[in-house]
Structure formats: C-alpha cells, structure tokens
Amino acid sequence: KAGVTQTPRYLIKTRGQQVTLSCSPISGHRSVSWYQQTPGQGLQFLFEYFSETQRNKGNFPGRFSGRQFSNSRSEMNVSTLELGDSALYLCASSIGGGRQVYEQYFGPGTRLTVT
Amino acid sequence: AQSVTQLDSQVPVFEEAPVELRCNYSSSVSVYLFWYVQYPNQGLQLLLKYLSGSTLVKGINGFEAEFNKSQTSFHLRKPSVHISDTAEYFCAVSLPPGNTPLVFGKGTRLSVIA
Numbered sequence: 001k002a003g004v005t006q007t008p009r010y011l012i013k014t015r016g017q018q019v020t021l022s023c024s025p026i027s028g029h030r031s032v033s034w035y036q037q038t039p040g041q042g043l044q045f046l047f048e049y050f051s052e053t054q055r056n057k058g059n060f061p062g063r064f065s066g067r068q069f070s071n072s073r074s075e076m077n078v079s080t081l082e083l084g085d086s087a088l089y090l091c092a093s094s095i096g097g098g099r100q101v102y103e104q105y106f107g108p109g110t111r112l113t114v115t
Numbered sequence: 116a117q118s119v120t121q122l123d124s125q126v127p128v129f130e131e132a133p134v135e136l137r138c139n140y141s142s143s144v145s146v147y148l149f150w151y152v153q154y155p156n157q158g159l160q161l162l163l164k165y166l167s168g169s170t171l172v173k174g175i176n177g178f179e180a181e182f183n184k185s186q187t188s189f190h191l192r193k194p195s196v197h198i199s200d201t202a203e204y205f206c207a208v209s210l211p212p213g214n215t216p217l218v219f220g221k222g223t224r225l226s227v228i229a
Contacts, residue, residue: 035217042221045216045218058216090158090159101164106151106160
C-alpha cells in the first residue's frame with residue numbers, strides 16, 4: 001500500500017498570502033488529521049476530518065481551515081500568512097470510525113516558509 | 116486537559132549502550148500512551164503504544180516502554196542502541212474512547228555516537 005502523500009513538500013510564501021496544502025491518505029483510511037510542528041511549540045493538533053466532516057479541532061485561529069473530499073483526500077488552507085506560520089505541516093491518516101484506537105500513519109510533511 | 120513532559124531535550128549515548136528516554140504525563144482521566152520516532156526529513160512512525168493490560172509494552176526496532184500509573188510515566192528503553200537509532204522521539208497521549216487528537220511532548224533528540 002502506498003503511504004500518506006503530502007504535496008507540495010516545500011513551499012515558500014510571502015506574508016499576507018494564502019496557501020493550500022494537500023494530503024492523500026492511505027487507501028481505505030477515512031480519517032485525516034493535521035498537525036503543525038515548530039521548534040518552539042512542538043507538535044500541535046490543528047484539526048481532524050472523518051467522512052468529510054470536521055470531527056475535532058485544535059486551538060488555532062480561523063485563518064487555518066481544512067476540508068475533506070469524498071475520496072478522503074484532505075486540504076488545509078492558511079489565509080493571511082504570518083511569519084509565525086512557518087512550520088512543518090504533518091498530515092496523518094487512520095482507518096477511523098468507531099471507538100477503537102487506530103494507528104495514525106504520518107506523511108513526510110510540507111515545509112512552509114513564510115518570508 | 117492532558118499534557119506531556121519529556122524531561123530531556125537531548126540524549127547522547129554511545130553505540131551499543133542502553134538508553135532510557137523519559138516521559139511523564141498529566142491527566143485527570145485514563146489515557147492512551149504512544150511513542151513515535153521521527154527521522155530527518157520524514158514524518159512520524161509509531162514505535163509502540165499502551166492502551167490497557169500489561170504495563171510493559173514492546174515495540175518495533177527493539178524498543179520497549181513501561182507504563183507506571185502511580186508515577187504517571189511512560190519511559191522508553193532500548194538495551195543496546197545503534198547508529199541508526201539517531202532520531203527525534205516523541206511521547207504522546209490521547210483520551211479514550213479513541214480517535215481523539217494526540218497531544219505530544221516536545222521531543223527528545225537521541226544522538227548515538229560511534
């Protein structure tokens with residue numbers, strides 16, 4: 001099975017611009033989570049989508065948004081970029097559903113640099 | 116809210132020596148516990164997890180961890196490390212019933228010295 005794919009792998013944007021990151025989960029996985037990783041704050045949860053619905057949301061401003069499509073692919077969008085948004089954005093997929101704990105499989109991440 | 120503290124930000128160790136990476140958590144309810152590894156320019160890979168049952172959990176690559184409820188700890192150990200174990204290690208918790216977000220510690224950078 002192919003792993004979690006994230007595109008693009010690297011991105012450079014200017015303050016004030018917006019950006020869209022894409023995540024393709026493992027085939028058959030219906031849950032996609034997004035995390036932001038920075039040297040100062042570490043790994044922080046952004047949001048999780050399951051069957052096209054946002055199921056969980058972290059403590060990030062409204063500039064951060066996401067969505068999930070019927071094929072489980074997910075995108076996250078950051079509007080009005082700030083320098084502090086520079087980070088590695090990680091996507092993780094899992095089978096999801098039910099009350100079981102399913103392993104989350106992480107993609108390689110998208111490195112976003114805001115100048 | 117739950118939180119995770121990884122007590123050491125960096126741990127240097129000689130090849131073939133044992134290593135312990137420490138993790139303490141704070142939660143008012145029972146939690147699930149995980150250890151992930153991140154190699155350079157890669158995503159995270161699950162090493163092992165504790166959900167319930169035996170407090171000693173064995174994972175991949177020869178790692179194991181012990182859940183200690185009274186000390187709210189979940190330390191990761193390996194009896195003999197290799198150069199290839201050089202990476203960042205993250206301890207994480209989540210709440211039952213499952214599919215809840217992972218809360219990560221700040222990570223421990225393990226450097227194995229030849």
